[in-house]
Amino acid sequence: MSTDTIKPMMIRDVHQDDRPRERLKRQGAESLSNQELIAILLRTGTKEESVLHIANRVLTSFEQLHELKHAAIEEITSVKGIGEAKAIQLLAAIELGRRMSQQRIEDRYTIRSPQDAATYLMADMTALLQEHFVVLFLNVKNQIIHKQTIFIGSLNASIVHPREIFREAVKRSAASLVCAHNHPSGNPAPSPEDIEVTKRIQEAGYIIGIELLDHVIIGDHQFISLKEKGYM
Template sequence: MTTTAEFPSLMLRDVHADERPRERLIRQGVQSLSNQELIAILLRTGTKKESVLTIANRVLKEFEKIHELKHATFEEIVSIRGIGEAKAAQLLAAIELGRRLAQKQVDSRFTIRSPQDAATFLIPEMSSLQQEHFVVLFLNVKNQVLHKQTIFIGSLNSSIVHPREIYREAVKRSAASIICAHNHPSGVPSPSPEDIDVTKRIQEAGFIMGIDLIDHIIIGDHQFISLKEKGYM
């Protein structure tokens, strides 16, 4: 069987109808399609000179790895030859929908029993962020996630992270405990002295408020470190 992925320069009219991406999806299921073919379906049409498969292949070459597409901006996509504003918007909408669906899978009253659980909940969204985000999970007495909130965006600094902002929200949500987390865009989750200092300040405020800081998770490139497991709390 000849697949369109093997010959990216083929025009669709040169490919047997049964082997075209949309027809293969209908007949064999979406899992049978290559990344190139999935992108081609999203783009829908090519140009007078190039097939949609050729343009889809160019998208993959531009971003090298499929997961890099989640970082793509509108300007980057529309700069690719053969892609206009409409096609760029279609791609970005599909990427965002996929991200939201992935997050939704872990958002429904997720129970956190370990640092790994917390990381599983947070990594899908936080490992791809280009700036540092400081996020707090508010938990009930069963360690179920009541609410997730980004407290601030930017480099972690003890003068910026105010425990009162965190615990004001915790009281509002009737949270029994909290878990703090932030990402390192460098991909390396090793804690800095500032990370440890901020954690201790939040933990001390929690003792006074009667709301336990369970852990502080630092997220890198699909890896994490628990400050509690490392003995910093």
């Protein structure tokens, strides 16, 4: 028989008990694969393909699941079977999950160690494609009162100026702060420029009376604390 005459399996061909929605109801969302969860979000397939086939193509197109987080609508709609409405559904679900995760952290967040700062920032910063320089502003109890991205691009001491950081710190009545930036290469080892920027910010903090507690560099699900490494 010619392969052209073989019809692809549709979701209706799957036994009802094995369909993603039914399995979620019976066993819970945690029991489903990434493919099945995406299929539920997409809701329907096309006349030619089941929603499970399309979900699998999404996973194939974005090799790492977290790449979807930064995908543009145009990138997602380039996947066969995905129109604008489905792309928007996916992006909305991803953003909602990110906000829920961040809210859980923010509800209880006090910085007691470099690990605390890294945990707070890791989900948002580990997969960024450009360097982001972020500052956490803390109160006297070391609780985060504000987070702000100060600069996006390659770190340079002449661009990341302490005045931008401490203007915001004074505005927020911050008692101290933690700086952080990511290395898109995935390697969090500090560069000479990273160390120079840290020392400039630390010196400005001494003068103003707002202490720089640490500078954390985020890599690929790993981090380095410049304070722990003895650079400050």
